[in-house]
Amino acid sequence: MSRLLSPLGLSLPILAAPMAGGPSTPALVIAAARAGGLGFLGGGYKTPQALAEQIEAVRAEGVPFGVNLFAPNPVPVSAEDYRDYVRAIRSEAARYGLPLPDGDPVEDDDHWTDKIDLLVANPVPVVSFTFGLPDRSVVAKLRKAGSTVVQTVTSADEARLAAEAGVDAVAVQASAAGGHSGTFTPAQLPPPTPLPELVAQVCSAVTLPVIAAGGIAQSGDVADALRAGAEAAAVGTALLRTDESGASAPHKAALADPAFDTTVITRAFTGRPARALRNYFIDHYDDIAPAGYPALHHLTSPLRKAAAAAGDTRLIHLWAGTGHRHARTEPATRTFARLAADL
Structure with a gap:
């Protein structure tokens, strides 16, 4: 039994990673849940009011979901x-x-305090953080409100810090990931460790449930991550061209353009x-x-x-992970089915 997925009622160990700036629409989050997984709204760059509206749109569908915030780390x-x-x-x-x-x-700080207040007052099933590690008191407030708290990490050392802060799980992001690195030290990037190896390192460092992320674009990638010790795999770039994605038309086209x-x-x-x-x-x-x-x-x-x-x-x-060529124009549920083929 998965310590992370079972309490949320998920039947598929595949998550739609948060993609701030437009791609992570309520429709994409809902599609992830309909497929048996979990989707995240990207709270970064949004006003608290805009985030609240998207939360209510997903909540109205009665599905599990998460919200991701940028933790201040200027x-x-x-x-x-x-x-x-x-x-x-x-x-x-x-x-x-x-x-x-x-x-x-x-x-x-991207309306940090107001967004935390929103999520404490109107709890969502999962709250995740990237860029920085929130104060232990923030983590405690969200957990007390009933949310599962997930921290993005890029190394075993960061995972240990996250565990000390009291989070429920860590999302282990490899350097192959598209978009921003979640590293706590942006001036010093972590080495390009393959995702399965990085997952194994984190699993040896902490006892928290692990979500694997970064470069997952095919069913074999999902299976490899789970074999390495992850309880779930998060995909981002693979969903950018789906029907429900809010990525811009030129961004979607570039992902399949041989020129890029x-x-x-x-x-x-x-x-x-x-x-x-x-x-x-x-x-x-x-x-x-x-x-x-x-x-x-x-x-x-x-x-x-x-x-x-x-x-x-x-x-x-044109944010894109190393597996961007596997992104397809199709309903997101079909992408989830392809990624689950080897499970």
Whole structure:
């Protein structure tokens, strides 16, 4: 019996990983539950009101689900480095008539306190965190409210810290994952350890239930993760092209475009390391992009949105894991069925 899945009533050890910024729609979360698994709403970048509305939309369907938040772990950037980067990318913004800010970097905590208050007052089945480790008191409040608390980790050391904070489970994210790395130390990325090996390391370090994530795109990947000791596997990129995904049309198309054949880790878009399809923006700006989150995210966000609306894949953050070629245009339930084929 799974310590993690059984209490939630799940019949399939496959989860839809949270993908902030649009892909993780209520429809995708509901589809994951209908398939027997669990889906997560990506709470990052949303206002508390927008998150509350999505929670209620999923809750109305009577299915288990989770909410993921970005735990504050700021990466400060100097005003000088920030302004140098503004000047560097100004010509790209000018293509869309976008003025870039001349002031200081925008640093915020993504409405952290208000979102925690929302989840304590209106508990959801599962709450997960990434980027940083919340205070033990926050974990305790959520657990007292009835939520299972999951922490994203990228190493055995981070898993030990999560266990000390009192979480119920850890999501072990390998470097093959698409989008942002959940590492606690974004200036020093963890080594590219294969997911099964990383899962085994974490299972040896802590007694908590483990969710495996990062590069899972085929049924064999799921089976390998479970054999290594995980109780469930989380998939993200494999769901980006599904009917229920909220990823932009150019992002979905790029995942299958032979012109985009390489993924790289970059901080050019947000100032925090994330894996994406290599494109023009990465080639031209990754080497000069300073570390600085969330300042660079706020700086480039209007440009990325304008490019997405125009179908300009040169300037979009095309988040993708190493298994992106296995993402298909199909209902999410079919993707879940394919991933479960070897179980």
